[in-house]
Amino acid sequence: MDFIVISLLIYLLGTVTIVWPKNAELIAHYLGMLCAVVASGMVTYASAAYLLNPVDEWLVEGVWGSYSIQADAWSAAFLLLTGVAGVIISIYAMGYGKTYLGNRIRLLGGLWNLFLLSMVTVLIAGDAFTFIVFWEIMALVSFLLVNHEADKKKTVSASYQYMVMTHIGTAAIMVAFYMVGSCSESFSFTDMSGNTLSGYMKDIAFICAFLGFALKSGLMPLHIWLPNAHPAAPSHVSAMMSGVMLKVALYGFGRFAFQFIGMDIFWHGFVVMVVGLISAFLGILYASMETDMKRILAYSSVENMGIIFSAFGCGMLLYSMQLTSVSVIAFTAALVHACSHSLMKGLMFMSAGAVKHALGSKNIELMGGLAKKMPYTALFTLIGSMSLASLPFTSGLVGEWLTLQSFITLAQQAGTPEMRLLVVFAFIMLGLTGATALGCFVRMYGVAFLGRARTGIVKKAHEVSGFMLFGMGLEAVLIVVIGVMPDILVNMMQGVFSRFSVVSMGTPMGIIWGGSGQYAIYSPGIIFGIFVIFSIFMVAALYRSSNFVYKDVTWNCGTEPTSRQQYSATGFSKPLRRTFEKILSPKRRMTYLRKEHAYFGRKLQYNLEIPDLFNDKLYKPVQQMMINSSSAFHKIQEGSVSIYIGYTMIAMIFVLIWGVLL
Amino acid sequence: MENLIANIGLNLIQGLVLLIFSPLIMGIINKVKARLQKRMGASIFQEYFDLFKWWRKPTIITPYTTSIFILAPVVYFMTSLYAATMVPGFLTGQFSAGDAFIFVYILALGRFFMTLSSMDAATSFGGMGGSREIYVSVLVEPAIMLAILINSLRYHSTTLSGMIIDYDGAYFTISAVLTCIAFFLVMLAENSRLPVDNPDTHLELTMIHEGMTLEYSGKLLTLIHLGSYLKIIVFLTLFGALYFPINIPLWLKILLGAVIIGIVETLNNKMRLFKVRVYLGAAIVFLLLAIVAE
Numbered sequence: 002m003d004f005i006v007i008s009l010l011i012y013l014l015g016t017v018t019i020v021w022p023k024n025a026e027l028i029a030h031y032l033g034m035l036c037a038v039v040a041s042g043m044v045t046y047a048s049a050a051y052l053l054n055p056v057d058e059w060l061v062e063g064v065w066g067s068y069s070i071q072a073d074a075w076s077a078a079f080l081l082l083t084g085v086a087g088v089i090i091s092i093y094a095m096g097y098g099k100t101y102l103g104n105r106i107r108l109l110g111g112l113w114n115l116f117l118l119s120m121v122t123v124l125i126a127g128d129a130f131t132f133i134v135f136w137e138i139m140a141l142v143s144f145l146l147v148n149h150e151a152d153k154k155k156t157v158s159a160s161y162q163y164m165v166m167t168h169i170g171t172a173a174i175m176v177a178f179y180m181v182g183s184c185s186e187s188f189s190f191t192d193m194s195g196n197t198l199s200g201y202m203k204d205i206a207f208i209c210a211f212l213g214f215a216l217k218s219g220l221m222p223l224h225i226w227l228p229n230a231h232p233a234a235p236s237h238v239s240a241m242m243s244g245v246m247l248k249v250a251l252y253g254f255g256r257f258a259f260q261f262i263g264m265d266i267f268w269h270g271f272v273v274m275v276v277g278l279i280s281a282f283l284g285i286l287y288a289s290m291e292t293d294m295k296r297i298l299a300y301s302s303v304e305n306m307g308i309i310f311s312a313f314g315c316g317m318l319l320y321s322m323q324l325t326s327v328s329v330i331a332f333t334a335a336l337v338h339a340c341s342h343s344l345m346k347g348l349m350f351m352s353a354g355a356v357k358h359a360l361g362s363k364n365i366e367l368m369g370g371l372a373k374k375m376p377y378t379a380l381f382t383l384i385g386s387m388s389l390a391s392l393p394f395t396s397g398l399v400g401e402w403l404t405l406q407s408f409i410t411l412a413q414q415a416g417t418p419e420m421r422l423l424v425v426f427a428f429i430m431l432g433l434t435g436a437t438a439l440g441c442f443v444r445m446y447g448v449a450f451l452g453r454a455r456t457g458i459v460k461k462a463h464e465v466s467g468f469m470l471f472g473m474g475l476e477a478v479l480i481v482v483i484g485v486m487p488d489i490l491v492n493m494m495q496g497v498f499s500r501f502s503v504v505s506m507g508t509p510m511g512i513i514w515g516g517s518g519q520y521a522i523y524s525p526g527i528i529f530g531i532f533v534i535f536s537i538f539m540v541a542a543l544y545r546s547s548n549f550v551y552k553d554v555t556w557n558c559g560t561e562p563t564s565r566q567q568y569s570a571t572g573f574s575k576p577l578r579r580t581f582e583k584i585l586s587p588k589r590r591m592t593y594l595r596k597e598h599a600y601f602g603r604k605l606q607y608n609l610e611i612p613d614l615f616n617d618k619l620y621k622p623v624q625q626m627m628i629n630s631s632s633a634f635h636k637i638q639e640g641s642v643s644i645y646i647g648y649t650m651i652a653m654i655f656v657l658i659w660g661v662l663l
Numbered sequence: 664m665e666n667l668i669a670n671i672g673l674n675l676i677q678g679l680v681l682l683i684f685s686p687l688i689m690g691i692i693n694k695v696k697a698r699l700q701k702r703m704g705a706s707i708f709q710e711y712f713d714l715f716k717w718w719r720k721p722t723i724i725t726p727y728t729t730s731i732f733i734l735a736p737v738v739y740f741m742t743s744l745y746a747a748t749m750v751p752g753f754l755t756g757q758f759s760a761g762d763a764f765i766f767v768y769i770l771a772l773g774r775f776f777m778t779l780s781s782m783d784a785a786t787s788f789g790g791m792g793g794s795r796e797i798y799v800s801v802l803v804e805p806a807i808m809l810a811i812l813i814n815s816l817r818y819h820s821t822t823l824s825g826m827i828i829d830y831d832g833a834y835f836t837i838s839a840v841l842t843c844i845a846f847f848l849v850m851l852a853e854n855s856r857l858p859v860d861n862p863d864t865h866l867e868l869t870m871i872h873e874g875m876t877l878e879y880s881g882k883l884l885t886l887i888h889l890g891s892y893l894k895i896i897v898f899l900t901l902f903g904a905l906y907f908p909i910n911i912p913l914w915l916k917i918l919l920g921a922v923i924i925g926i927v928e929t930l931n932n933k934m935r936l937f938k939v940r941v942y943l944g945a946a947i948v949f950l951l952l953a954i955v956a957e
Contacts, residue, residue, distance in 0.1 A: 369785075372729045379729075392772045393765065405764050409815055421816075425954055428812050429947070432805035435768075439775055440797035447782030447793070453727045527671065532741055539737050543882055548721040555725045555786050555878060568782065568790020576798035580940055 004047035005061040005072070005080075005125060011040035012121070015114030018107050026106050027099070033110025034095045037117055041087025044121060048080035052493050061125055069127035069189055074497040075259065076124045078336055079252045082343045083124065085479070086244045087117050093351050093472025094237040096465065100358060101149075101235070109149060109235070116142045116241065120249055129178040129188040132253070136174070139249070140167045143242055147234040159229035166216060166226040174213035174253070180206040181261045194260040203262060207269050210257040217250035218306045221280040222615035228287075231299035232363065236354025239295060243302045244347035248339045251309060258313075264320040274314030274423070278430040280307030283614070285434050286581055289441035290611050292570050294353045294363045297445055298346065301389060304434060305342040309335045311427065312404040315411050324414050329498045331407035336494040338400025341483060345388040345397060348476040352382040355465045355473065356449065360458050365448045365570050369455040374462040379450045381473040386442040388480050391435060394529050396483035399491065405431065437577070444573045453564040485529045571609060578611075587611050678748035681900065685892040686710035688899065688921050695925025710892065714885055722881030727785045735780035736879065736886040742773035743893040750900045751824040763811045763821050767804070773890070774800060781875035792874025795936065799852055799859060799871060802943040806849045809950040813842050814905055816957060823905070830910050838956040839908040845949035846906045847923070850898045852943060854891070857928040859939055869933050
């Protein structure tokens, strides 16, 4: 029997915890998470073995009636990502889930397994029906998971918004599948790849597929569900949704691009790349304005998915220009960044969960000085923040570097002025994105973990339990290992595309990528070694010196410094807010509560609101239009039966006259 | 493999050489400024004495801080030193692990830790400096990216040693001159020099980089100052090797660059903080024109 199929059965076993006897909730919880860990471990093992051994044609294959499964290398890459995230986040959830004791914890564990099951099945689906059915299960189960804390009003509105949005996406995907399937007279993926779709039908199918999958991966302007759903969900669920579910959408889009629609039309890749770049910058810009930890991370997911899709679009462009072998670098960039984003966003949502567990709040304006209370969480969060700011020696830079290299390749290989302009735009956007991401995570980490406690809630903070620390630590170690030895991941992911390429990129030392006179090198292993050795020597030398450290309170013009004198998160992002105020259009309101003295001791209240650009300019008008039109219909829908009978009679008479006349 | 080790050794030696000369370049800049203001000014070796003075003083730290506060100067200094081993010029044609994007991100690593440390001491000035540093870096980064793009399009490589001006071809072009001007503007902003930041004052209205380092003293302060001196000489070397389109020896270009910085700093006032976006916008426009003219 196949590992993947067994793992599906184990996930199914895990869902049994929903009907576990109520007096043994804790056992049900551990059992459910154990099933998830074991099954995800098997998925990881099977897909890694398949990727390292490129002899087998299919990772898994099977047909049951009209349902079939099959997984090629493109699926295997995503299965690996899902498996790793599944193992680590489930271990974390063993500790974190205990906060839900007495709060439908059995349901949480069961749905968790079902969620993983549906994602794995989407990835190995061999025909459109299986794909759509499990895609829909994935959407519904994640809706239920987001809605878990349904006693909060905000959670309910967020989860219903997610429900509506995701179904718009599913509808678009179904249309795309139908268009491709009807041209190939079969809905199995193998037959669909030989479809005869052409002309504008192909464009429509592409638009539908891009719309559907971009919505699920949270690209702008379809992202609005994302910053609401992630903060509402339990932390391990947000980690899984952001770390894996968004990538499952990339998997689906890649399936369409590679297999069904093809990449021979120029503007398809162009659209994907430009939308990706705009999402990247606007996503991180909104992230650096937020004060809710999980909303920051959610907007940062928009950013990273933007970078991934821009790399993918760049690959599509290169492919459409018959530059097949160099397009691999762009696709590899997308895949590598998807993997590393899965790791780092999993880590960061887990640490946001740990902070929420310890403090009971997600608002960074209330925190400060957490690094002293939670040293290990602080260390892991630092690694995650560095990775999200794409700094050297973390996995974040590997994907970003490959993305930049693929853009340069596009400018050099295409050579046309239009392509150069596109790449200039891409470089400006990525430059802005990179620097803003650094600022965003400096702000988040600095305000929450460094400095002094801003409010009393920090006093009762404590380090979290072993399971949670182990999960976060494992993720942090993986991030650093990939950052220092990127060739492991890059080689594996490049192997996915080796069927249509001969470009070599990985070496035992790092990444060297060469093609047509250009070469670029990134070998962080050596740098890292030298760097760390020198730094350790230097710190040791500092500590050994005789007059090294005296501790004394900061000079504050003769007064005792208070914790309110620190920079707040809102203040920290003020220069950026002012620079980009045309985009952000911040609404600030200052109220004088008391004004006895003209200058000193007056009380102020400061309100700042940054509405989402697309929410105001796109969704609100559409929503208003729909309400208006339905209220117009409301006039003829009086609700009394006699009027409806009247309508029926009028319709009958109309039909009769119509029949007589024709 | 032996080749690799030899090259790494050579790169390290280059880093040390730049490290030794970096305070001298600062001394020259200060001397030029003093002479232009009709002062005698301090000796050009003054910075060495200053560094020695700071090194001997005790290091005082706020009790609110975490270990980031001690780590940050070390990382900042190490990133500058690493950048110094990467820059091409003295070791032209050698194997270098120096990719231009890695150069940018290595410096970003230093900036990440410095801005974090600015928030660690729990003061207003620190946060103010960190916030402004981020603001300037957001505007600088697209310009640096474009400058890299231009040279990599011209010389078909993204390694720093592959992007050196090729004096065999046509090198004094409109595009090259525009890039040179733009990179100089960017260099002033990145190294917190005058029109953007004033390195000489401790006035809260004007400072950016100094604001971040206000809580540092003793050995940690020495490391930060040495790191920023090193960053200036690194950028001058990069400016000379990659963007200064006149065929003279590199050390002369570095000296010339230092003198020009001195002159520019004498002629200009510090601009308002929110005017910086116009200044760096101008740099980006120059770079765009350079790409069009390419």
